Amino acid sequence: MIKDFQTLMDLALTRRAATLAIAVAQDPEVIEAVRDASRLGLAKAILVGDRASIEKAAGPEGLPGDARIVHQPSSEEVAGEAVRLVRSGEADILMKGAINTSDFLKAVVDRDRGLRTDRLLSHLAAFEVPGEPKLLFQSDGGMNVAPDAGQLAQILFNAVDALRALGIEEPKVAVLAANEQVNPKVAATVNAAALVARWKAGDFPSCVVEGPIAFDVATSSEAAKLKGIASAIAGETDLFIVPSIESGNIMGKILVRYAKAKMAGIVLGARCPIVLVSRGDDASAKLRSLALACLAAAGRPS
DSSP, rough: OOSSSHHHHHTTTTTTOOOOOOOOOHHHHHHHHHHHHHHSEEEEEEEEOOOOHHHHHHHGGGOOOOOOEEOOOOOTTTTHHHHHHHHTTTSSSSOOOOHHHHHHHHHOOTTSOOOOOSOOOOEEEEEOTTTTOEEEEEEEESSSSSHHHHHHHHHHHHHHHHHTTOOSSOEEEEEOSSSSOOOOOHHHHHHHHHHHHHHHTTTTTSOOOEEEOHHHHHHHEEEEEEEOOOOOOOOOOOEESSSSSHHHHHHHHHHTTSSEEEEEEEEEEEOOOOOOOOTTTOHHHHHHHHHHHHHHHHHHHH
């Protein structure tokens, strides 16, 4: 069980230090996160972008000694150069800097020079919620708009694979919907039932999958009892699979805004974990996402 982000960081520090390739690295918050990652021994960075702008963004503290700059002043080529560093094996993790998300992802999904695999790209978020005994994980509130049952299966597979890399051997998975009844008019319930059927058939790695299941039941054994629902995961859910990007986005923002949760997030399904953070995220949020990516990149402990 990973109870909080400090536990996650401590675990990440037991793994081999990773190398980051950061596209358009001239962002003071990104550079502060890089300094922290270097100081902790978590990761070292290859900063891709305009050299003068990167050095200016580093300010009087400068860059850590193990960082290097790849000068690429062309805004059209910088994301591609960061991707190339991953493809060549020079970097383990790709990170978004001060670049538009669509331009960044265009380089990632490039058919010939990108990082696509046969897997669907999906977003995994982690939340440290005050009062909760462990980190909560959610997918996919950041990449896929309205996934069908087949895409949800790939989202679930990506997320469970990542959680197992974090040492969560048998994640408990809630496939969320408004209630527990399968209704052919409500796609979320039909898709959830399809995922559970595939789990029962052995299509997914070691995990426990329930759905359709409402959020209150997934998070409370008492709610399950009151509703008369027999559940093996109620109150113990590790991973929430949301039915759409809107529901995932709303869930995440409510947790951060009203529950005062801390968040980290990465993109899965590419050749490496991708740190796709908002330009508005502070250095500590970026560092949390780096730690999550480092664990996913290192894989399961031997």
